[in-house]
Amino acid sequence: MNFHLNSKIPDGPIQEKWIKAKFDLKLINPANRRKFKIIVVGSGLAGGSAAATLGEQGYDVHCFFYQDSPRRAHSIAAQGGINAAKNYPNDGDSIWRLFYDTVKGGDYRSREANVYRLSEVSANIIDQCVAQGVPFAREYGGQLDNRSFGGAQVSRTFYARGQTGQQLLLGAYSSLNRQVDKGTVKTYPRTEMLDLVTVDGHARGIITRNLVTGEIERHAADVVIMATGGYGNVFFLSTNAMGCNATAAWRAHRKGAGFANPCYTQIHPTCIPVSSDHQSKLTLMSESLRNDGRVWVPAAKGDKRAPNDIPENERDYYLERRYPSFGNLVPRDVASRAAKERCDAGYGVGETGLAVYLDFADAIQRLGKDLVEARYGNLFHMYAKITAEDPYKVPMRIFPAVHYTMGGLWVDYNLESTIPGLFVLGEANFSDHGANRLGASALMQGLADGYFIAPATVPDYLAREGTMNADEKVTTHHPAFEEAEKSVTDRVEKLLSIQGQRTVDDFHKELGLIMWNHCGMERTKESLEEALKLIPALKEEFWKDLKVVGDKDSFNMSLEKAGRVADFFELGELMVRDALQREESCGGHFRGEHQTEEGEALRDDDRFTFAGVWQFKGNDKAPQLHQEELQFPNVPLTTRSYK
């Protein structure tokens, strides 16, 4: 199989690349657009906005999602905000600064040209969302309000209370609804993509399962867009929704799409700590809380006094101590590791000792309870619901949790994967965040990809490779569809036929624990090598001892989960392999062997300034690693410092 890593970065100065690309990309005449069928898998910020925008352009768009409505995609749970280089507060922001902060924040493992373009379109995203009626927070004078986020010294984050993701998603959803009403977009709720169909090496369709009837269906198209989110649920416990999964991405990988940097996972510093083993998911407390909350632990080891009984001079505000210039607003990877370091050293709080305090007492005194409530009320409410503690009176207890995956399917500058005709958007691709994503940048990237980038690059593919002639189009009668459908059906039947003793969740929890302990916030050669023994052994047991009740021809939640977990085993193994080959620490990937004397991540730029792209070679064969060299002519490589 061909495997080209041509990043297709346009020539010229970085400020002119996207302008040049947009001119060079081929167009389709408005009258001909309806002759091209586009499949979009996923209806979150990236998928929903891409489907709506391509529908507006006049293409025949078909959008698939596993929830009952596009409005429920997990983008909805993003709380804090969306970055944009508007410089409304006049505090020194610019496209260049957002670009610089994002490249630095990603620990120099992202692709410069993509990040610059992201910064460039960021301002248009805000304009577009305002035009749709997204109710962003406003100042009394009627202007848009901004707040600060980690990894930046300017205020460039736009927000809608603590529900920014919800409001942006509802904006994209409203645009999508308009196109559904016009007939340019057709939606397929409660439908899961189970395989990608390729014909002559090009993506030409998908195989889906209707989650209500169990029906396996074939869908052919001229191009396939996947915006299927991240793979954090490999860990079982994460801030992802229960249904978030990697099946679409993994199936595409098995069909030839390169998987880049799978080991880059973001562990978010401010989540509600795990309380017991019945827990099904972890809840994030927005990073925006670090604008006003102060993080601390007792200065004395094992101090079990109630937090309010510990006097000021016996507290260690360790982020402010270690990173005086960024303080509590250091990037996520740095904040997470610092929390782990304190807890490992015996200073952790709460029953388990695996938590630190996030304290609002100062903010309440300075700003008043009303203003704190106006800024963070819904988050405080949520915290109180889950923990039965009042964060206005006692500091929150927080601990890092799996949140976002920077790795994903490899894409070129046009967001096209190594399979021609398969475009990958949003968290599902790998390109913009390097080894660590800055807060409020996921919403920005999802919408940049969906509103502005894919709508320019996908038509170019259609103009070059597509056909308007109905007789030349691939149909679902093609043998490739036959074959893909059979493999999906066989797999479903296999999962149901094992009839062992252990439930899917049982296996998923065990896999998650292996991943967290061996490939979590800190990885070492030993831990990773051990994981490479544990995962295949558990996978083997899964295929021998899994118990799925119910049948394939009806609504069957256990069957859905079983297919997803089966793919998590394979992806988990690849994550470990990738973490093992990357003998350096960068961003969210922290190898215990590679750290400075002060415990900061130690990169090895001579050996690892590349994106690691894995090629699937077969069920029992080791995957092959390819490298895309990364170049930084505009943001010189330096040691990332937030001191």
Added chain:
Amino acid sequence: MKLTLHVWRQKNASDQGRMETISADGVSPDMSFLEMLDLVNDRLEKEGVEPIAFDHDCREGICGMCSLMINGVAHGPEAGTTACQLHMRSFQDGDSIHIEPWRSRAFPVIRDLIVDRASFERIQHAGGYVSVNCGGAPDGNAVPISKIEADLAMDAAACIGCGACVASCPNGSAMLFVAAKVAQFAHLPQGQPERKKRVQAMVATMDAEGFGACSNHYECEAVCPKDIPVKFIGELNREYLRTACGD
């Protein structure tokens, strides 16, 4: 904690359905309501019984997927809370808990506790948008919007589309849901050009889908997990009247 659950079981849309009694042992007060169901389902599966099907996804109260009628109250006993954010500490050891799906003509049952809310989708398709194409939008600060209006729009926009309002209304009315979207846009300058058309189209679709009308019971407001106030229904009526009066 040990509980007795009375759960609605229904194999599919054509099955008649029935309440079944299922015991729940070893429940911890720190579990969420859905984690309690996970625990029960895990046991059922190990016994070879099909698990209780229920909708859920984000489990942090924002996606609007979960939709349980708990002891006759949509989303259960805690005000301003979705079922996924409800914790077992709200119940007592030995309690009997009745769990049913949303009950409304416009929300047919798919399986057990899962209903089909496609009717909500069709209402949104009819007019829940501002007709603006991507690209070429003016600067976000070009049109100032007073903080008061923006906040009101946000109050309405907080709706998560779960359908608790419909499930609780004796008339099966979707007016709070429709009002939330109509009011959001009515408070914003971007919503003005299509203000009349929107309210007419959304209300017409709401009626066609078989939702009832509001007769001021306010059950919707009482159960709304996002505390959307009924004053927006007043706004919806006013918006609708304006179109009838030709203003």
